[in-house]
Amino acid sequence: MKNIDIDKLLQEIFQDDSEFDVKKRFEEKITEYGLSKTKALKLLNIDKDVFTEILNGNAKQPNLIHVVKIAEFLNVDVHEFIKMVLKNQNPENIASIDRARKLKFLLMNFDVKALTKEGFFDAENDVDDLVQKALNYFGYKSIREFEEQLIEPLYSRSKRQFSDKMKDFWVRSAYQSFRLIDNPNPYDRERLKEIIPLMKPYTQDVENGLFIVCRALYNVGVTVIFQNYLQTTHVRGATFFINEKPCIVITDYLKKYPTLWFTLLHELHHVLFDLETIKSNNYHLSDDQDLFLIEEKANSFARDFFMPIENFNYIKSYINNSYMVERFAKDNEIHTSLIYSFYTWYQNELYGKNYHAAFKEFYPDCKTSIKKLNPISWSDDSIKTSSDKIKVVFELK
Known part of the structure; x- marks a missing residue:
């Protein structure tokens, strides 16, 4: 028996106006087979009252085996017979x-x-x-x-790489947003390469920096959106390839301002160097353990962009001197929080020391930096509403 499409079946129940007289068909069949009604039901092993209830739609929960047996006896397609039985059912069923x-x-x-x-x-x-x-x-x-x-x-292009419903939801939301925004600008890799080296100073402007950079990226065909982080997903960002253009989605993972910039550079590395891989899968989540080498290269790219190890070796002796850190950040054209953030990472990576709870007073509220970009919230009424707002922001002249 073929699979039953319940959605299609329910639609057909209300849309099909054709009449099928089961009782008449039954009488024709027992005459053709030379059987009495009693004999036929005995051979089918169906009680007379049960048979009548099924045909009249009075059976509260029709036995599927009985339904299939009757359909076979009448030489009627099972799907069609089930549709007829359901059509006779009461509204509650x-x-x-x-x-x-x-x-x-x-x-x-x-x-x-x-x-x-x-x-x-x-x-x-x-x-x-x-x-x-x-x-x-x-x-x-x-x-x-x-x-x-x-x-x-x-x-459709590849095997799904996860079965986590929360990640699934997060991916679908981003995918649909990019489809609706539909960036009209062609992707220009050469112009992107020109923009990236100019991005560092914008980290110093907490309120407007990301807004300005994301608009510039939009103009070269790279759409960047922000979605609120979803618990248990552990996804800070992803790169999609939609309508022949790269698209980046970033979350407020860890709720830290430096993480937003690190993630953006990480994803831009994927756009520059891993686009063919992403094309083959439609998207790439930046927590993919199966692509460790690609992830590590993207991490190194972002880290070296903001604070290469030689900078860490210089500033580590002055890290508790806020004046020196601020001056060093200014000389390197980055926000001071990025100095503290990468210092924390290097200490843990090189020496196994945990400074993650330190320097919190130097981290600005990440909500301030993404406010103008209308981040997608799970309390929003629809993705279309959110996407329309985002598109307006990007296309303001």
């Missing part, structure tokens, strides 16, 4: 099937508990409300449209 379909959709695609904690779902909502929230957020009218237009294009 139809609603319960529809609810089961929606529940399957939610459980297969979303970590409802985690997303409720994040504020995406409302704890008071029922299944219908949860499904509607998900469809509205991604901009689709039905479960079928969601599955056909969002999932397949995203995962």
Whole structure:
């Protein structure tokens, strides 16, 4: 028996106006076979009352085996016979099937508990409300449209590299945002190479620096968006390839201002040097342990861009002298928090010393730096609304 498409089946129940007289078909068949009704039901091992309830739609939970046996006896396609049986069912039974379909959709695609904690779902909502929230957020009218237009294009080129529903949600959200923004500027690698060396001084402007840099990147065909970090995903950023252009998404992972800049440079390295790999998969998450070498090169690129090891060796003797650190940061055209952040990393990497709780007073609020870029929040009504706001920001003249 072929797989039953419940979504399609439920649509057909309400759209199909054709009439199929099962009782008449049954009478024709027992006449053709030379059987009485009693004998036929005995051979089928179906009680007379059960048979009548199935045909009349009175059976509260029709036995699937009985339904299949009757369909075979009548020489009717099982899918068509099930449709007929369902069409005769009372509204409560139809609603319960529809609810089961929606529940399957939610459980297969979303970590409802985690997303409720994040504020995406409302704890008071029922299944219908949860499904509607998900469809509205991604901009689709039905479960079928969601599955056909969002999932397949995203995962069709390669095997999915994870089964984590929260990562799945994060990826889908970013993917749909980039599709809706649809950067009209062609990707210009040479101009990107010219922009990157000019980026450091903008780290000093906490309020406007990222905003200015991301607009410049947009103009050379590289779209950068910010999504709120999702608990348990451990993803600080990713690079996508959509509509023949590179796209970068960054989170507020660790809630640290230096991490935003480090992640941006990390992803720009992927754009410059790993675009063919990303093209083959549609996207690359920057926590991918299977691509360790690519990740380490991108990390080194970002680290050396802001604070190569020789700078660490110089400043480590003065790290507790805020005046010296501030002057050193100014000489290197970067924000002081980046000095402290990379100092912390080098101490842990080279000497196993943990300074992660130190220098907090020198780290600005990362929310300030991404505010003008309208970061995507899980409490937003829809990706389209968020994407429209982002696009306006990037295309302001």
